[in-house]
Amino acid sequence: MAMQTIPFYRRPGFQTAFGLLFLMAVYLWALLSTRSPRPLLVLALDVLLGGFTLILMVSLTAQFVLPVRGWSDRLSVVQRLLSYLLGTRGPVMSIDDGRAVEDIRERERAGAGVLLIDHTSAAVLRNNTGFTRAIGPGIYFTYPGERLAEALSLRRQVRSIQGKPPPDEPLEDGDFTSQALTQDGIPISADLSVTFMLHPNPDNPSSSIEYPLWPPYPFSEVSAARAVYGRSYGEGEDLPWSQLPLRLVVDLWRERAKRRRLQDLLRDRSLLQQIKHEIEYLLKPPPRPALKNYGELDERGFWEYELLKQRGILALEVSVSNLRLPPRIRDEAIIKWREKWSGESRRVSSQTQARAKDYFRYGQEEGFLRLCHELTWELSEALDRGDRPDRGKTMSMILTAAANLSASWPGMEDSEAIAEEFRTMVKEIRDLRKKEKCWSYTPED
Amino acid sequence: MSANPLSQLARYVLPLAEIEAVLRTFLRRDRTGAGLRSGFVVITFLLYWLTLGLIADFPRVLPVEWLARLPFPLDLIADLATSLFAPRVLVHLIPVFAALWLAFRLGAHYLADLFELESFSTASRHVSAALFGLNYSVLRVTSSKLEQYDQSNPILRIGGPGYLDVHLGFAAVCEPMEFVAETPDPEAGKIKVYGEMDGKGVRFLSGFERLRAVVDLRNQIREIDEIRALTEDGIEVFARDVQMAFRVYGGGDRQRSLNRPFPYEQDALKTLIYGNPMTQLRAGRSPTFPLGGITGSIRSFVEQLDLDEFLALPDWRLSVDQGYPYFKPTPPPVDGYDYRTRVELRDLFYTEEMKAGLRKKGLELAWVGVGTWEIRDNLTGQDPKSGVGGTLIEAWRDLQRSKPYTTDAKLEEEFLKGQKRRGSGQIAQQFFRRITDDWKGGPFQQGSGRCWRLPDLIYHFFVDRAHEFLGDHRKGLPTSFEETLTYIGKFTEHKVLGGS
Numbered sequence: 001m002a003m004q005t006i007p008f009y010r011r012p013g014f015q016t017a018f019g020l021l022f023l024m025a026v027y028l029w030a031l032l033s034t035r036s037p038r039p040l041l042v043l044a045l046d047v048l049l050g051g052f053t054l055i056l057m058v059s060l061t062a063q064f065v066l067p068v069r070g071w072s073d074r075l076s077v078v079q080r081l082l083s084y085l086l087g088t089r090g091p092v093m094s095i096d097d098g099r100a101v102e103d104i105r106e107r108e109r110a111g112a113g114v115l116l117i118d119h120t121s122a123a124v125l126r127n128n129t130g131f132t133r134a135i136g137p138g139i140y141f142t143y144p145g146e147r148l149a150e151a152l153s154l155r156r157q158v159r160s161i162q163g164k165p166p167p168d169e170p171l172e173d174g175d176f177t178s179q180a181l182t183q184d185g186i187p188i189s190a191d192l193s194v195t196f197m198l199h200p201n202p203d204n205p206s207s208s209i210e211y212p213l214w215p216p217y218p219f220s221e222v223s224a225a226r227a228v229y230g231r232s233y234g235e236g237e238d239l240p241w242s243q244l245p246l247r248l249v250v251d252l253w254r255e256r257a258k259r260r261r262l263q264d265l266l267r268d269r270s271l272l273q274q275i276k277h278e279i280e281y282l283l284k285p286p287p288r289p290a291l292k293n294y295g296e297l298d299e300r301g302f303w304e305y306e307l308l309k310q311r312g313i314l315a316l317e318v319s320v321s322n323l324r325l326p327p328r329i330r331d332e333a334i335i336k337w338r339e340k341w342s343g344e345s346r347r348v349s350s351q352t353q354a355r356a357k358d359y360f361r362y363g364q365e366e367g368f369l370r371l372c373h374e375l376t377w378e379l380s381e382a383l384d385r386g387d388r389p390d391r392g393k394t395m396s397m398i399l400t401a402a403a404n405l406s407a408s409w410p411g412m413e414d415s416e417a418i419a420e421e422f423r424t425m426v427k428e429i430r431d432l433r434k435k436e437k438c439w440s441y442t443p444e445d
Numbered sequence: 446m447s448a449n450p451l452s453q454l455a456r457y458v459l460p461l462a463e464i465e466a467v468l469r470t471f472l473r474r475d476r477t478g479a480g481l482r483s484g485f486v487v488i489t490f491l492l493y494w495l496t497l498g499l500i501a502d503f504p505r506v507l508p509v510e511w512l513a514r515l516p517f518p519l520d521l522i523a524d525l526a527t528s529l530f531a532p533r534v535l536v537h538l539i540p541v542f543a544a545l546w547l548a549f550r551l552g553a554h555y556l557a558d559l560f561e562l563e564s565f566s567t568a569s570r571h572v573s574a575a576l577f578g579l580n581y582s583v584l585r586v587t588s589s590k591l592e593q594y595d596q597s598n599p600i601l602r603i604g605g606p607g608y609l610d611v612h613l614g615f616a617a618v619c620e621p622m623e624f625v626a627e628t629p630d631p632e633a634g635k636i637k638v639y640g641e642m643d644g645k646g647v648r649f650l651s652g653f654e655r656l657r658a659v660v661d662l663r664n665q666i667r668e669i670d671e672i673r674a675l676t677e678d679g680i681e682v683f684a685r686d687v688q689m690a691f692r693v694y695g696g697g698d699r700q701r702s703l704n705r706p707f708p709y710e711q712d713a714l715k716t717l718i719y720g721n722p723m724t725q726l727r728a729g730r731s732p733t734f735p736l737g738g739i740t741g742s743i744r745s746f747v748e749q750l751d752l753d754e755f756l757a758l759p760d761w762r763l764s765v766d767q768g769y770p771y772f773k774p775t776p777p778p779v780d781g782y783d784y785r786t787r788v789e790l791r792d793l794f795y796t797e798e799m800k801a802g803l804r805k806k807g808l809e810l811a812w813v814g815v816g817t818w819e820i821r822d823n824l825t826g827q828d829p830k831s832g833v834g835g836t837l838i839e840a841w842r843d844l845q846r847s848k849p850y851t852t853d854a855k856l857e858e859e860f861l862k863g864q865k866r867r868g869s870g871q872i873a874q875q876f877f878r879r880i881t882d883d884w885k886g887g888p889f890q891q892g893s894g895r896c897w898r899l900p901d902l903i904y905h906f907f908v909d910r911a912h913e914f915l916g917d918h919r920k921g922l923p924t925s926f927e928e929t930l931t932y933i934g935k936f937t938e939h940k941v942l943g944g945s
Contacts, residue, residue: 012557012565016550023543030536042537050540057548060482063472064575065552065559067622067653074472084555092558097723101561116559118655119620120719138623158722195722213720214636215620242725266679269748321744323675333679334833337752342840349843359861363868365914369921370869371876372907380929391936395899398933399880406877411870421881438896443935 058082066114066139076141080114089113091147095121098153113142119215122152122198124228131229136219150228152198152241154217156316159246160193163324178250180257182265186329190272191322192253194245194283199223199314205285223312230311241311245283248304249318252279265323266333276320283308283315375401392439396426474606474622474652479578486577490541494529497537503528549573556603564597571599574606575652582607583647586615586639589661589732605650609639614663614707616640616693618718622653638711658718658732662707664811665734666690672740672816674747676755680820680833684743687816689736693717694809713807721806735806742799743815746790752833756818757787790815876906900936907933 008014027046036042062068062077083089090113093102098121117123119137126132126149136154163178166187178189200211200218211218227241239247256275257265265271274291281288281297282304291297308315325333378397382389389397403422406415433439471481506527512520528534549572557568573579584600586609591601600607604622611617617639639648640662650656672684694713695701701708721735747755793799794813803810820833883902884895907930911919923929 012550012554016547016554019550020543020547023539023546027536027539027543030532030539034533034536036533046537046540049537050544053541054544054548057545058551061548061552061572061576064474064572064652065556069623081551081555084558085551092555093561094559103558103561114559153723155719156722158724160724214715215719266675267677269675269677269745319741321741322673325675325679330679330681334836337678337680337833338836341753342836342843345840345843355861356864359864360868360871361914363865363870364872365868365921366865367869367872368910368914371873372911372926373923375903376923376926376929376933379932380923380925383929383932384925391896391900394933394936395903398903402877402880406873409870409873411866412874412877418877418881421885422877425881425884432896436896441896441936443932443938 055082058085066116068139073139073141077114080112080141083111090142090144091115093148094118095123095148095151097121098151098155100148100151102148107147109147110145112144113147115140115142115148120153120155120217122154122219122224124149124152124224131225134221134224134228136221136224137215137217150231150240152224152227154198154215154219156195156197156213157242158193158195159242160191160319161246161250163189163191163322165189165324165330166326176250178253180254182257182260182262184261184263186262187326188257188262188265189324190253190320192246192249193319194249194315195317195319196245196308196313196315198227198241199309199312202226202309202312205309205314207284207287220312223314226310226312241313244311245308245313245315248283248307249279252282252304253320262325262329269323272320272323276318279318279320280315283318285309285314371405374405377401388442390433390440390442392429392433396429399426399429474575476578476606476649479574479576479606483577483579486545490545493541494534494538497534498525498529498531501528501531501533504531504533506531549576552576560602562597562602567597567599567602571603574599578606584609584656586611586617586659589615589659591656591659600650600656604653604655606652606654607650609648609650609656610646611639611641611648613641614661616642616660616662616709616714618657618660618714619650620655620657622651622655636715638709638714640709640714641705641707642709642711660693660709660714660717660732662693662709664690664692667734667736669736669740669816672743674744676747676750676752678751680752682747682752682755683819683821684747684816685819686814687739687743688812688814689739690811690813691734691803691808692811694804694807710807713804716805716807734808738802738806739794739810739813742793743790746793752820756820787815872910879906897937900933904930904933904937 009018031039031043031046058081059078062081063074065081066073066077068074068077080089080092084092088111090109090111091102091106092109092113093100093106094116095101096118100123115123115125115135116139117135117137122134122136123140124131124134125140125142125146127145127147131149132143132146161176161178166179166189178192179187180189181187197211198220199205200220200223201209202220202223230241230244232239232244253275256278260271260275277289277291278293278297281291281294282300282302285305288294305315375398378401379389379394382397399422403419403426406412406422407419409415412418429439470478471485472478473481503525505524507523512524515523549569552572553565553569556562556571557565560568562568570580570582574581582599584594584598584607588594594601596602600609609617609619619637619639621635621637636657637643637654667689669687669689670685672687674682674684676682692707693709695708696710696713717732717734721733791813794810800809880899880902884899887895887898911922915922919927
């Protein structure tokens, strides 16, 4: 009982013993007080009567501390309760949902005990030198020295492992992952799971039988025994029966993944389902579903299935999903998509930008040539005539042409204002020609 | 093997069948049996007590004068009754009482040890209820999480006898002691479901009838934080905030009403509780709803689509059309863009196939919200802008930049002409502004230095630009431009001393 931390005077055992002693003391005191003529005889009679009542009442109580039915079980539980009273008891425990509900030292008790197993559980018993029996749901009275070896669940079980993106570094010792290699050597992983149960009928294994989802579950002593004595023991950890199927699935996943290339797995996601079917084909009992490559699988052999059968396990379903790729492969997919999606638009955009730039430059060139023509034609004609206009005259010619040009230049901002400024400049130069000699300078040939 | 002669004799002499029947009735685990036992024990004890009084000759306890004051028959009754409490009588009750008490305590100890109960009172309550029908426990079912109940309730840890009060919106599934019928009642050896479909009110659980689990019949809503999937082109996408509303399968044709708001099918409940595979980590007895199939469906749906299809991107990116030298954006469909991925995914959950799959697991789906989709740009060692989100933004920007280039060649021509106009306007503007700004605000403003600065600006403008635009070929210039330029250049020379 889980009461190690409470004070001794609050422990039920102490309270019972104390209560009993108290009643005995009260009885003895009362007996002496009544001054009975033959106290010893009275004492003996009372003790006999008390003992008889105790046995009767224990027998009655025993019927209601365990869910017994048959007369032999009823008798057995009375014996157990009396042994309990005398302190020569064995293990007393229940098994609930495949887990033993027991005290720390329960299995060390050597006497005859009792096991109460619920409808979804089973167990295998042992003594110091061997396994004794496998038992299913119900009440079982253990013999002296017999104790629980392992508790089992009769319900469907599922074990899974989540894939992780394959690392670039090597795996650590003890890492259990679903990492596999494709045919082209690329590490991948996936979420794997396997649903299985303790084989209800190992003598007639068949995939086509539908076993009940709720109790009463069929129970096979052979399977229970196989599951327990088939347990593997390692240095770091043990491998109970419920861990074996997932290990096999991971191994088969690695084997089947190695037969595929990464590109095929990405392009055709149904290949993952095909791998799942192949693993199921190799793990489940016949009749097996028809697969395209069943010949190759048949040739390979079904030793995983045989292993599970020898361990009392029936595989029901396998799931392979959620493929995971190394980060760099994943990045490559994005880069490829990026190129497909925006590569063209980037190229075209660059091309169009370049064209716009070219035409802008053509415009600049045209503009410059026009300036050359328009601003210098009057001066050029004067020079052709043999005239030699002075500085002021020359500038006036150019600026007058600039005024006219700016006013008429298409798209010119503030064209009128600029033209007006040029006209003002021309007037100023005309005035300056009269005042400053430099404006009337004419260069020599 | 020869039968035991004694037992054979007993079979003929004693009415064994009748004795067995009486014993079975006496040991029944229901209220009838408890009543019989408590009556038997009480009566036996009283008879023993009376016998003790008789043997002790009903010793007088009360004073004679007190009895004399009482009328007949009260004085007699009082005398007899009080004589049973005489010490000479009571002393012999103690061993019997102690035996009864010890047997009771022993049973409770055994039960506590068997079920590893934290509280001894749980075991003693069970024993008193089981043996004598005293102090039946009541478990009020108001939550599906058994961990939230008072763990000292015997019904929770051990089972009946006791009462189960299942409240609205819940159903309790109880296992019998054994799957064989103890009584002619055909339902005695079966798993029982207590809920509104099976009659309302408080139910009596017989001995060791165990509460396996409670199922919440009300609409449930669950959210899955994140579902990872890989598109057909190998890009990871994440569904966030996927929500689903569902409940226990109600039997299909059962209509919900105020009188029956939470219908259920018994097999659906049993499937939920027993049929879903156990994982290694599952500790409690509260059933979990199997939603893994929904995650798988979403994942499978995404895996069949490439990213463009999945995101239902309108094809507004640019593509090269062979007949047109530059580019041509794909025009939108006549009816608008077909953003159907979310709708198709949502509709997936309302197909008959999906409904049948969920029904097999004991559920019916009310609604699925497929959540929002996230594509992470966390590329290993790459600029995040290179990811999917960044790419879409960049592509949109490229489209905006290239918008002037449409399918219409005339418009494109107009645009390019416009670029030319801008270019020529820009060079003219540059020249005009340079001249006018310098004349107004240049270094020789108002001074005589302007007379050579002005031609200097004009001269160098022509020289520099001719070099920039025309290079060495001078194509397009007026015939006598060089001569004219040389003449202008002469005005740029200035003499420090005596210059003009």
